[in-house]
Amino acid sequence: MTQYTQTFTLLKANLKRDWLKMTIWLIVMVGMFVAVAAKFKSIYGTTKQISAIAQTLKSQAMVSLFGPLTTNHLNTAIIFAVEMMVFWGIFVVIFNFSLSVGITRGQEESGLTEMVLGGHPVGRLAPLAAACLELVIANSVFVIATGAGMMAANMPESDENGNWLFAITLGAVGLSFGLISLIFAQLVADSHNVTIYNYAFFGITYLVRMMTDVSNPDYTWLSPFGWIEKADIYTKNNWLPVILLLGLGIIGFAVAVLLNGNRDIDSGIIQVRGGKRTSRFLRGSGTLLFWNQKTSSLFWIIGMAVLGASYGSVFNSISKIANDSPVVRQVLGQNVMRHLEQNQILSFVSILGVIFSVLAVVGGAMVTSHLYTEERQGYLQIISTKPQSRSKLLAAYMAYGFVLSVIILFAALIATMEAGNSVLRQPLAFKYFWQIFIAMLPILALFTGILVALIGFVPKWRAAVWVALGGSFVISYFGRLIDLPAWAMKLSPFYWFRKVPLEHIDVVPVTWMTGIALVMLVLGFVGYNRRDIES
Template sequence: MNGFTGTLRLTRLAVRRDRVKLLVWAVAVPGVGAAVMQSVANIYATEQDRLLYAGSSAASVVARAFNGPASGPSLGAVVNAESYTSLALLAALLSTFAVTRHTRQNEETGRAELLGSAVVGRYAPLTAALLSTVAANLLSGLLLAAVLIAGDLPVAGSVALAAAIAGIGISFAAVAAVAAQVSGTARGANGVAAASVGLAFLLRAAGDAWGEVTADGLRVTSAWPSWLSPFGWANQVRPYDADRWWVLGVTAAFTVTVVGVAFLLTTRRDLGSGLLAVRRGPATAPTTLLGPVGLAWRLQRGVLLGWAVGVAVMGLAMGSVGNELESFVGENQAAADLIAQLGGTDRLVDAFLGAMMGMFALAVAGYATQAVLRLRGEEAAGTLEGVLATAVSRPRWLLSHLCCAALGTVGLLALGGAATGLGYGLVADDVPGQLGRLTVAGLVQVPAALVLAGLAVVLFGLFPRWSVALSWSALLLCVLLGQLGALLELPQAVLNVSPFTHLPAVPADDPAATALVALLLVAVALLGAGLAAFRRRDLVVG
């Protein structure tokens, strides 16, 4: 027996446990790439359109910060710019969650101790988690390359882009492996890994924002902060332009080094504990923890705070782009038509702001889903049994978490609208007016997000073991329909599956009370169905 004994069996177990998640992962990444490629090909069909796009992207600090450095006017370069951020963040976050789930979460739930009693080496669980995550990244990368090549994009550039995205996922899997050794809880490990993703994105954004535009005005040379981030390294591959393969070696060297650190740290701690000791709580608990609402708030507040910071920063950034929109779109009528279609009006700035509110709604629906799925986390960990052994009833416990999730959803959407209004108001010299109307625009999105939360409650009540995968799959479907349905010209009947399709186009149009009330009624009905199902089933631990 050695330190890696049992690795292959544990890898098979990890793949079996995550088979649904891995399938969604493998389809989502190439699916987003294919949709963006088709929409870009339709919008920027001519060389003149792509020249205008490249020139506007290179000149705009905001565009460089969010989309990365411009790399020329080719169709592939535009596809790379439009899809890179979504694909990179998707790969990074999925990888960190997967590694944490099969390492720190297994220790927290006691699975690792049970497995360790068999013939399993010290390094086997971590190695299995990394192997399954690397395999998922490679599979999604291969499918992404195949989709791009099938769309008549250059083979070398397509493979370079797919390899860069897979490299991001693999490098952050290594970061998550270290986080799992440092933190004593799965939530803490996910927090450290997510913070690393955020820091890496900010470094890349700063490096590209400070970069220099080349003499032809169509490319950007990134500043040094980009070279401190895995997101920046992937950009520096320059798919469909320079195709600098050697930069992938930087990603590989980083990954090998960080994985080595993770294996070293594995031998420096006891099973179930992290290198950083879990902080002791206060000697006496506050009175708010005497009830289920106070406990639910205590469990949910950290996640809500993290989302609030992200929403506020994104809102300020999006709002500040308003005055640059006309010059960014330039003379590309197709791009203007697309923004108008997404935002519901032919007034370009209002259409853009409306589209941003729709994006906030989808993002905050992710928070609502995460907050509701905390119910399943408490049940699976076994802590729910102790709570229900007291005088707390099932409906009271469930409603306490849902109150926190609903209030958090309302607060985040109000904050997103207010931050966007503040950002746009500052550049348009109309802070009071824009702040008020965009806060209302954010609140209009609440009913659709609550429908997704209600669906998660139903799935938790009916299919507890599948509720996590099915809830996130439903959100992913809404994202694809909302962001890409109009671009792909899907039938209206298909688009109507998403609750976000039924929201009025605010701030361009007045809120439609009928649609909002209907969505709220659907959310309440789903909540009632989920509560009834939960009351009639047994608890499912693990």
Template sequence: MNNLFNKTGMLFLLSLRRDWLKLLIWAIALSLFAGGFATALYEMYGKDPAGLIAMYETMKNPVMIAMLGPTAATAETYTIGAMYAHEMILFTALVFAIVSIMHVISRTRKEEDDGISELIRSFQVGRLAKTTAIVLEMLLLHVVIIALSTVLLQVQDIPGLNFSGNLLYSISLGVQGFLWAMIALIFVQIATGAGGARGLSFLTLGLFYIIRMATDMSAPDASWFNPLGWSYLVNVYVSDDWLPIVIAVVASIVCLVFSYILEHARDMGGGYLPERSGRDHAKERLLSLHGLILRLQKTFIISWLISIFIIGAMYGSIFEEMDEFVSDSEMMKQMFLHNANYTIQEQFMSVLFVVLSLLTTVFIVGSLMKLINEEKKGHWDQLYATKLSRAKFYWCHVILTFILGVLGQFSAILGLYLSQRSVMETPLSLWEITKAGIVWVPAEFFFIGILAILIGWLPRWTAIIWGYLVFSFFVSYFGQMMDIPEFIINLDIFSYIPKVPIEEWKWGTIILIKLLALFMIVIGFIGYKKRDLVHE
């Protein structure tokens, strides 16, 4: 058994030497994200008990519970700490999970696909040594994040945020990150490649998020069976329950042991999922570039369209409950029913489409990223050597992205429409929901413009687009609650989109955003056509 882990320590040190800068940046960024906004919330709400009560009433509404999860606090115990954890812990746990999944798969299955693991295994290295080195690296990363975020919360010295609560908050997030790293490690063994492992990991994460949206509304006790539920069930700053931490740690160990068993039994480069035998002859559509691109992205496109539809349907399913919730709360009427000409559903719909549009943006950005990612891997080299032009490569991907952007938004619209129609006595019309959803498409294309410039002129820095996307999500999601300065809000392209039907269509703004997106795409094409190919 010792031979299975031979040279683990050496590989761990080599991994740290290679990844130390990236891990340090992640540790600082995630710690700041987890604990850096407590002072801002305290300045806004902590000094005014009425402000806390208003936020408590706000967070009790079905939409907020679906997005952020429930809270165990009452109106009397809803302190600034309880509010901070309620607003931040689930969303931050998702960010931790995404980072962990990406790193684990990149350093395990992707390197196995690239032949790096086979080269390492040719030396006197244990079969499980490389995997264990990455596990230790992830463990160290999350321990550092726990320490940094706890210190960050502590030095802000906010009333109601004590050391034990700060530590539990940080540990809950750190354990979530490590748990999802171990879950991803299982899919690394099961899938037949890094792409499959990544897809299965994110699909599982998305499914658990969608499931908890339903259970938090109708069966809160079921959240104990959901890994994401263990993040907020600690009830930090309220009752400080450590049991979810214990469950998550045990689950992490079980996942790790299971992944070891799977890895020890499988062949290098293999997986447990069956691979379909290919056709004797390729379909005729693969003879064209657009047919090949569609074939390569088929699973990616279908899974995203279905996911967006389901999330839209989940939001639509709670529309009926909004009327009852608001009717029982005078404060909620004052906060949300500002215009008697619009129902509470119409006023909430504009908020929901911010989230749904950001999801569609992630979808289409991921699609266009395949143009540069396949280039870096050298997969396009043989095609570039043919008579196919750079222009055809570029515009095939860009036009596909435009089409997917519209399809993704209509998937959200259709899911929301069909779901709310099934639960409401007087449902919103398809046209009303379509107008509220389609107005966000220009902002989605603006992201494509930015990515196009990066692909054309800074191909090694395309990951910057994800940073801007996270920034936009945070500003759009937390902007009003955290009183973010106006000049920062103005940096978010989504802030310029009118919230239909509450606001009027701003045709001038929408056309300008479209023209800017098109201009950036053309500029990106000029750079793409002239530059050299890039490889990892």
């Protein structure tokens, strides 16, 4: 047990450093979750409202997003569980990834782990054990707060067993993926690649869940993320998924412990190949950035194309509207039915445009934000030995990040169109996907500008861009669900293009979003040139 010496001392230090980050995450996640639960009765509290949403949830489009319905006897609580489980599971997983990377690879990159192990009587596995305990504490607090909040919300048809199972299932999936992240922290040597491995693994489990839900829900057991659907909250209240997720997390931690003993501090199991001293990619900041980011960029583009193709593959099922019967077709006529089916698909494409845009912003922002990471690690001091202006350096990261986000969005939309048209009897025209692409460009520019401004003036607060992005998505996606007022809905930039491609793009929001983005970029460059470089 000497290898775990001073684990609780390190845990105390970690919590002292991360308490604000954890508090903000937990307040936002728990607060939104409980707020939706408390308001759900006014949205889906009558038989008519439940019947209307039931038809929507049975469509393949909604099954791909939320999962399948496991019962025909719907009520307010069951609809809440169906609509909230998958998306809140995503948020909890992201929260755990952000914690695990910082308390493992983040500390090793800063040199803190080596200093602690080399200069103090601390066990070799103490940092890893402390990271595990911090994840356990964070998820336990989430479970307790969410469960108590659900009980206080007193949602119709909910019960104590279902409320606590809901909270524990979400906490279990977050903890499980957080502990699996510790494995990737042993495999690769920097936090950037750990993050890539984390989301690659999560992306695979999400795609497996989505595709099996649409084709055969029995196969959803193949995806760890799909296990949360099998809890059947407020119907069967199955605790098996919780046991499986906790078991998977324990296995993940055990594997991480084994791998930790086979590597040196600040290195990974997967060795980094040495480069060529005369490589043309070492001649400038732009080419060096491209060389360092080429693998992760390719991963993002291919991954988003696969995601788009997966959603496009269910277009034929989406086109079969609820009243798809010979009588309805005879009364309305083929032309009207085609128009209705096309509008239904285009409404789904509009939702996908928001999802793809959020992910595109994340992919591009990770590159742009990496400028400050390299600044703190002292890498920019090497580049600064050559005559290199700060403006050119910031421009390289900003331009690469923005262009990457544009390519990611385009790849996802084109893949969706190609896969969708391959299964549709009446293919969708390219113009619809092009309209969504053009409508989302000002939003990509807006978030890029905000991030650049933060890096220029207050780089330690650059994570605020994720808060703004997440808040915009939640408002856009759940705003009408929780009956937000019009002024609150307008706070999300996605609101202004919610009817594209069913309607034409409004030039006014395009103009003011682009203007704000340009102002933010100018401020960011001014601030970056004036402030001190950190190391």
